[in-house]
Amino acid sequence: MRKIIAILLLTSLLGFGQNRNKEIIRLLEECETIKKNENYRQLISVANKGLSLSKEDTYLLSRFSFYKAYGYEYDNNQYEKATPYFEASWRFAKKNKNLKEETLAIMRLSYLYYSTKQFQKREELIKYIKEVLDTTKSIYTQGILNGSLGEYHLDKSEIEPFIGYKLKAIEYRKKFPKEDASNIVNIGISYSQIGQAYIKMKQFDKGIEYSNYAKPYMEGSSNSLAFLYNDYIKCYTGKNNLDSITKYYKEVYKLVSKEDSLHISVSSANRYMAEYFIAKDDISKASFFAKKAIRFAEKSNDEEILMEARVSQGKLLYRQKQFNAAIEVLKQASTHAYEFDKNSFIVINQLLSESYAKIGDWKQAFYYQSIYTKANEKVLSESAKQSIANAEAKFQNRNKQEKINLLSAENKVKNLQIENTRKTQIYLGIAFLFLLTIVTLLYRQNVNRKKTNKKLEKLNTELDLANKTKARFFSIINHDLRGPVANLISFLHLQENHPELLDEESEKRLKQKTTEGAENLLSSMEDLLLWSKSQIENFEPQPKKITVDSLFSDTANHFSNFENISITYENTQNIELYADENYLKTIIRNLTGNAIKALEKTENPKIEWKAYTKDNKVILSIHDNGPGGTKEQFKALYDETTITGISSGLGLHLIRDLAKIIKAEITVKTSNDFGTTIHIIL
Incomplete structure (x- = not known):
């Protein structure tokens, strides 16, 4: 009897285990389908069911934690809720030694640490990512994490390493299985990010070129397309093409749905429209779009998007001469602006300085002007070191090399060896002259910049000395002239208001002292004038x-x-x-x-x-x-x-x-x- 009961119990447990496994497999497949369909609230719900069934299975805990975090991230940017679940997914993946799941989790964490201003955590994560890339041969991990490193450098406005890492990531991603739809979208995103870098440098034709590369890859994602259409808006704003700007502005709104309100992209589109009309001095239209940009930015829960919308609002208020209101909005925008976007940080401090100057608060105006100057100099210095052409050349190197090999083979067939040698010498000579010209120009530019910097440094030093000398001069006048003048005035008041207090002897004595004081005053004035003249002439x-x-x-x-x-x-x-x-x-x-x-x-x-x-x-x-x-x-x-x-x-x-x-x-x-x-x- 006991044996029969044991057999029945074991059969029941096996049946339960099989049913549980089937349910987990179904939930994993359902999560992936929902993720592709971009129904993020449903994804959170299904992932919760999966977590409740995962128990101690680190693989399942990692997968369902990732899906839940992904749902929070894309459901109106609930970054604070998403972050701990991505961290849990990473932790379980490491414990399970599952590099693919770990790669997915840390890719999203890099972005979320930046968006939630956890900058120290991000620096530690980037260090770990570099260690992983140095030790793995996984094409998948190389493709994903090189892209994350590129985005990290883009966030810091370091354009050269950004493009280098992104192009490297694209090359790896093209080796992924072709049936991976999400990878196809991510290739498009990588191209669009390179386009955004060119847009930052105001190379709008290059921005459109890379956006065109990106578009075919992004057709399957409304979220990604919305970002891409905003890139087109920025490019055509730079090219002053209102028809194209309006076209892509409307395209963004066409992508909005009940499942995905696209608050970030809608806010950005309205902000770009506001910026366009601010530049055209059409304050009425600019105000209309700026208010919409603020409203959707607040709904997005994205601090960077809200910062950018406030910068546009601050510009508009400054144009409307509402300087106190502009100061309030710009100060709100300045929080973490440097970490989000250095160029926005520069604009904020320049506008704050000019706004304070307009209301006569020169101390604050000078304070923000000094911040603006330092930040601007740093960004200009970084810009001078960027070599975009080199990064792009690496990207195109393979095609170029194939063309060179083909031409070389044709030359061997069609031309004599001596002719080839002569042509090679000519090409080398031209290349050498071209290289020499570039080096010479760069050298002369560097020398001229150093001379200019020295002149500026000298002028600043002379100005500082002049200001200090002026301050000392007025302090001396305050000290050496006030006393004698005060004595003279006191005597005159006494003589005028209470002459009866002065007998003949006292009056004579006070007059003599007053005369001596006036003579000393004259002597002091002559000394001060002589001293000030010498200072004005050469400040030494x-x-x-x-x-x-x-x-x-x-x-x-x-x-x-x-x-x-x-x-x-x-x-x-x-x-x-x-x-x-x-x-x-x-x-x-x-x-x-x-x-x-x-x-x-x-x-x-x-x-x-x-x-x-x-x-x-x-x-x-x-x-x-x-x-x-x-x-x-x-x-x-x-x-x-x-x-x-x-x-x-x-x-x-x-x-x-x-x-x-x-x-x-x-x-x-x-x-x-x-x-x-x-x-x-x-």
Whole structure:
């Protein structure tokens, strides 16, 4: 009895296993059929059933995970949902050592990591792809993953390696089984991507040529055809052919269906129409298409498409002089724009700079202008290194070689050996001259570019020096002229509003001080004008031999009004030095003025200037018996990034700059007990 039960149970299990296997095979076949028919929501549903039956079978888990991910990716671009299932498919395929399934999964992951801004993951994946290509002889894997490497370089605007990898991928794909319909579409996609590269370089005839190569391969995929029709729109926009633009715009809409709304392609088509009418200054039509581009981009859930639509909207708002609205839209577009498309990133920052300039925000305008300039220079540098012709030549090399061999054989039959030799010499001579001409032109172009760059660098340096000199000049005027003028105004106000407070002796004394202050003011103005003239002429200090006594005498005259402060000058060695007199006077006056300000609340205030030599260097020192300070207060003398105020003085940063120009060193010693000592070492 037990044996009978066991036999019945085993028979039941075998029957269940056979039924399960039949169901799995049916689901796999159904998934493939649904995928070809582009019914992506149904594909997700059927793949879920397959996953529930797969249990621990890594092959089945890999296949059904791939189908589910594929469904999410193409069902209105649900990239975030698709990514983990592609990752699962890759993981199970590696575990099962199934290179074909692994290849399919990592091909899609490369694109999705880019679209979902997981750039670090993509870099790691690209490294792994290169390792696989270096070790496999699989024609299938070579065809698929060389294409992925090409797309990676296209996303980075690296055109030469993109075309090289794509042409290599096409050659491998043409060796795939002819019954593989999806491969036929992918060959077309590869051709269209090369066409897109030419479109980026504004070679629109070449773009149309490669789009024509692509079209016969893509007839079976509405999604791929929609992208291709957008390529035609871009080409004919560049050729200013509105009839052809409109034709392919309508073709995109003909492909839209309930199963596939093609939001990405519809958004792109409307954006290209908007760009065309912006260029024609037809704002009404441009606005109509730009709004549609934004609406469909938002539905697509594709960040790159939305970024591109916002760039067009930003351009339109700028043309309409709605600068604040343009700034808001362009800032939204700028997020990850550099990773998506460097040229769009350049346009965004240029428009932001110009928009801020229009509303008078020069700080932001300069900030975005600097970003635009750096990005533009980098892209131009990369463009100079691209050699598209070489990549295309590799693609056509086989046909060319066959023609050369055929001509060579015919020449052997028809011509004598000596004639062939003569012709060969002529051909070689022409080729050599042609090559020499190209090398010469490239060399001259390189030399001219270097000369231009040096001139630009020199002009930028001179401009920077001019700006710094102008800033120092106005700071000096602020410091050295404000004080005397303020004293004069105070005396005049006192004399006008409260004359009764002044007896004859006080009035006489104040008039004398005011007169002396005005004379010192005139002297200061003459010094500043002389100094500024020398700066305007050549922007360099004018060193000469000067005596320390003359510097001290000038300082004493300048601060003669401060009778309540004892200011002494000691130069026992009668020192002479070689420096720019105006720079040094400005430094000494400023240090003296700062010391006077520090002594405002000090009893018996004293300032001592000394000049002496040490280790073959001239040292000028100023000491005050004030309250001293902290290292942070004097930080501007050493740190070029620190900026101090100049509302009541020249500012320590200007002392630092002037000292640096005349190659003087500034040191500070300060404490609460002994005051402050500052050394000027020349």
